[in-house]
Every structure is written in structure tokens, then in C-alpha cells.
Amino acid sequence: MNAAPSVRAVIARHCRELLADPLLHGDPTLRDIAAQCHQPLRVLLVGNVSTGKSTLLNALIAGPLAATAFEETTSSVTWYHGPEPADPVLPDPGHRSVTTDFPLAGRVMLGDSPGLNTLSDNPRETLRMLGGSDLTGAAAAFVCVLVGGRVDQWAEGLEELAAFSAGPFDLVGNIVAVMAKVDEVDEAVEDIERRVSGDTTATFRFAAVNQLMAAAARTGAVDDRIVATLDRLRTLPVMHGRSAPAWDRLAEEVGTALPPGHLKALEQVVGAPAWLPALVAATAGMTTTGAVAEQFERMSRIRSLEAVLSDLADDSDLFTSTAAVLRLRRLAARLKPRPAALVRARLADLTATMHTSGLHRRAAARLVRHTDVGSGLTEHERAAAQALLRWPDAGADGGGTSDRATAAEVDVGAVLARWTAYEADPFRDSRSREVAALVIETARHRLRTTTRQEES
Numbered sequence: 001m002n003a004a005p006s007v008r009a010v011i012a013r014h015c016r017e018l019l020a021d022p023l024l025h026g027d028p029t030l031r032d033i034a035a036q037c038h039q040p041l042r043v044l045l046v047g048n049v050s051t052g053k054s055t056l057l058n059a060l061i062a063g064p065l066a067a068t069a070f071e072e073t074t075s076s077v078t079w080y081h082g083p084e085p086a087d088p089v090l091p092d093p094g095h096r097s098v099t100t101d102f103p104l105a106g107r108v109m110l111g112d113s114p115g116l117n118t119l120s121d122n123p124r125e126t127l128r129m130l131g132g133s134d135l136t137g138a139a140a141a142f143v144c145v146l147v148g149g150r151v152d153q154w155a156e157g158l159e160e161l162a163a164f165s166a167g168p169f170d171l172v173g174n175i176v177a178v179m180a181k182v183d184e185v186d187e188a189v190e191d192i193e194r195r196v197s198g199d200t201t202a203t204f205r206f207a208a209v210n211q212l213m214a215a216a217a218r219t220g221a222v223d224d225r226i227v228a229t230l231d232r233l234r235t236l237p238v239m240h241g242r243s244a245p246a247w248d249r250l251a252e253e254v255g256t257a258l259p260p261g262h263l264k265a266l267e268q269v270v271g272a273p274a275w276l277p278a279l280v281a282a283t284a285g286m287t288t289t290g291a292v293a294e295q296f297e298r299m300s301r302i303r304s305l306e307a308v309l310s311d312l313a314d315d316s317d318l319f320t321s322t323a324a325v326l327r328l329r330r331l332a333a334r335l336k337p338r339p340a341a342l343v344r345a346r347l348a349d350l351t352a353t354m355h356t357s358g359l360h361r362r363a364a365a366r367l368v369r370h371t372d373v374g375s376g377l378t379e380h381e382r383a384a385a386q387a388l389l390r391w392p393d394a395g396a397d398g399g400g401t402s403d404r405a406t407a408a409e410v411d412v413g414a415v416l417a418r419w420t421a422y423e424a425d426p427f428r429d430s431r432s433r434e435v436a437a438l439v440i441e442t443a444r445h446r447l448r449t450t451t452r453q454e455e456s
């Protein structure tokens with residue numbers, strides 16, 4: 001399989017050539033778009049003050065590098081990235097960057113941002129990244145950190161952000177809604193997830209996370225004191241009731257049986273006591289900090305968020321190129337007529353070439369994977385369509401996840417027949433029909449190519 005050059009590499013080349021023109025020489029937006037196209041996927045964490053963005057960031061980078069506190073803390077955008085690129089170009093001179101190794105390093109750059117709902121000047125930085133400025137699109141994906149167990153009051157904002165950044169490819173998934181501080185919500189995580197996915201029409205991805213426990217597990221905060229305290233709590237009859245007692249009640253029960261500070265240390269890594277009974281039960285018999293930290297990490301569900309981010313990174317070319325094209329369009333709208341015409345000519349060049357049709361197919365593959373496009377078809381039929389849509393440029397980002405069927409294994413004739421019947425249904429919505437048309441076109445193209453290869 002010959003991997004096509006990534007679209008973002010082509011966009012970067014256009015940007016570099018434009019920068020060489022005296023009319024656009026040194027344009028900071030062009031410079032940053034070119035840089036963005038060579039960097040891992042830029043993902044910005046956004047949300048209100050004290051929703052736990054920096055705590056979540058620390059969990060994702062597995063180190064206590066971002067300052068956290070129960071007050072307005074983060075005042076500028078900081079990008080956390082792996083050793084490569086060592087000294088990345090950043091979207092704005094006011095942004096900072098920190099090099100650190102973490103599970104998703106090399107695949108994503110994570111940006112921590114100031115909280116939104118404050119009267120201070122700090123949100124201006126975040127707002128510039130979200131919409132209506134030269135920095136819009138400088139992050140290709142967003143993790144929106146919400147609290148309170150509800151997304152309905154946020155649905156509109158998420159839909160707006162999704163619409164604003166979807167670009168020409170009807171993109172899904174570049175907005176990830178994270179329900180944070182789930183320990184403070186009086187509802188099981190699974191129920192929250194089920195309710196949220198039923199409540200909203202926007203096609204954002206969703207994960208519920210206890211980032212406090214995740215950060216504790218990964219930053220060495222689960223120490224011997226935590227193990228000893230859990231051990232002690234396990235012996236208390238109040239821990240085996242239906243609901244968890246408040247921390248001060250626990251302090252009374254524990255009395256002097258634990259050294260001072262032990263219970264407080266546990267409170268700091270667990271948050272509200274709601275999850276304590278489950279934690280105490282799950283860590284029974286565990287004597288090492290490593291085993292207990294592993295349990296913290298498992299319960300925190302941080303890995304399900306990482307799986308979503310990893311899935312985004314698989315389509316880094318699609319997300320980054322979409323953001324870059326949108327940035328170029330907005331740049332053209334801002335520039336004087338002559339330089340604007342140069343940028344527009346490059347955009348026309350990009351869309352006229354084969355490159356963007358590959359992106360359309362990738363976006364369609366995401367629609368089949370993450371929305372109800374293709375509903376009524378079997379899992380196998382949907383997976384076959386996804387594999388086909390990713391052909392021949394599947395692997396351009398280093399390959400998708402292994403559970404996806406590879407294009408070589410697909411029965412192309414069967415896909416063609418099944419999706420032709422699917423498209424013919426007069427009750428299909430236009431998006432489903434468009435995707436079906438793309439599947440059919442790709443299948444026909446594949447059949448033609450295979451026949452030609454067999455003949456030669």
C-alpha cells in the first residue's frame with residue numbers, strides 16, 4: 001500500500017511558499033500554520049475556573065507540572081509536549097511550552113488554558129483560541145472540562161464550538177466533553193455517560209473522569225500513608241454502610257488510630273468521600289503503593305479519555321488539516337486584497353487536488369464509526385466501510401487501532417452491494433446518503449484498481 005503524503009505536509013509546503021512571497025513574508029499566522037502541520041495534534045483543555053483542567057492535565061502528562069488550587073490559578077496557555085519537537089513554534093508569543101514525556105507524547109500536544117467564567121483578564125487568552133481571532137484553529141481539538149454531572153446547559157456552547165471548527169469535512173470528534181470531578185456527583189459514572197449520550201444531539205465525544213484520583217495515581221501521591229489509611233478505614237463498620245460518611249465523621253471514628261495528617265492526605269487524593277467505600281473494597285489485600293495506585297488509576301477512568309485522545313491522534317492529519325484550512329480561510333478574509341488573493345489561490349489548489357478527497361473519506365469513516373450513519377447495518381458491514389474509506393491512505397498517521405479491519409481484508413463487492421441498498425432507502429437523511437455515496441464511489445474505484453493490477 002503506498003501511503004499518500006499527509007495533507008498537512010502539503011499545506012505546510014503551501015504555507016512555506018507563501019511565506020517566501022514579499023507580500024506575506026513573516027506572517028505569524030502562516031508561520032504557525034506551517035509549524036502546526038508538523039507538530040503532534042494540538043489539543044486544548046478548556047472550561048470554567050476550577051473545573052479541574054490543570055489537575056486533568058497533570059493526570060494526562062503523569063506529572064505534577066501544572067499548578068492547581070481551589071481558586072483562579074492558570075493565567076496563560078501552556079503547551080505540554082514530548083521531547084520531539086524539542087522547541088516547538090507556539091501559536092502566540094504569550095504561550096509557554098514545557099517538554100515532558102507522557103503516555104500520549106509524540107501523538108498530541110496538550111494545552112492548559114485559563115478558566116472562562118471570571119472577571120479577570122485571563123479568559124481572553126482562552127477565548128482567542130476558541131473563536132473569532134487569528135488564533136482560532138491553532139488548536140485542532142478541544143477537551144471541554146465540565147462539572148456538575150450535566151452537559152445540557154453546555155450543549156449549545158459545545159455545538160457552537162463543534163460547528164465553528166468542523167470545517168468542510170463535517171468533522172466529528174474534535175470536541176471531547178469531559179465530565180470532571182465525578183466524585184462530587186451523586187450518580188454512577190455509567191449512568192451519567194448513558195444519560196449524556198441520550199441527552200444531546202451534538203456529535204462530541206464524551207468521557208467521565210475522576211481526574212483527582214488519576215493525577216494522584218500518576219504523580220506519586222498514592223504513598224504509604226494512603227495505603228495505611230485505607231487499611232484502617234476498612235476495619236470501620238461505617239465504611240460498610242450504604243453511603244459514605246463525611247470526612248469529619250470519619251475523623252471522629254478514626255480518632256487517634258492514625259497518625260495526624262493521614263486522613264487529610266487521603267481526602268486530598270480522593271476528593272468527596274462518595275467513592276471511598278468502593279475504593280476501600282477494591283484495595284482490600286493490597287499492601288504496596290503500586291497496586292493501590294493502579295486501582296486509583298483504573299477507577300479514575302483516565303484511560304477511557306486517553307483512548308478517545310488516541311483515536312483523535314489516529315486521525316491527526318484530518319483534524320490538523322481541517323484546522324489549517326479554516327485558519328487559511330480566515331487569514332485570507334483578514335488580509336489586504338493582493339496577499340489575500342495569493343492565499344485563496346493556494347486554497348483553491350488544495351481543494352482541487354486529490355488530497356482533500358482523502359480527507360473527505362476519512363471524515364466519512366469517522367461518521368460511520370461515531371454517529372448513526374450506517375445504522376441498521378451490521379458492525380461488520382460498518383467496519384468494512386470504514387476500512388475501505390481509509391484506503392489507500394490508511395496508515396498515513398502511523399496506522400489506526402488494530403481492531404479496525406484492514407482494507408486488504410474487505411470484501412469490496414459485498415460492501416458495494418450493501419451500501420448501494422442502504423443509499424437507495426428514500427428515508428435516509430442527506431448526511432447518511434452522502435457518506436453512502438462516498439463508500440460506493442470508493443468501492444468502485446477499488447474494484448477498478450484491483451482489476452487493473454490483476455491485468456498488468
Ligand SMILES: Nc1nc2c(ncn2[C@@H]2O[C@H](COP(=O)(O)OP(=O)(O)OP(=O)(O)O)[C@@H](O)[C@H]2O)c(=O)[nH]1
Pocket residue numbers: 047048049050051052053054055056067068069070071072073074075113114115116180181182183184209210211212213270271272
Ligand atoms: N473533588 C474533586 N476535586 C478536584 C478534582 N479535580 C480537581 N479538583 C480540585 O479542584 C480545584 C481546582 O483544580 P484545578 O485543576 O486547579 O482547576 P483549573 O480548572 O485548572 O482552574 P483554573 O486554572 O483556575 O481555571 C483544586 O483544589 C483541585 O484539587 C476532582 O476530580 N474531584
Ligand SMILES: [Mg+2]
Pocket residue numbers: 053054055067068073074112113
Ligand atoms: Mg488551571
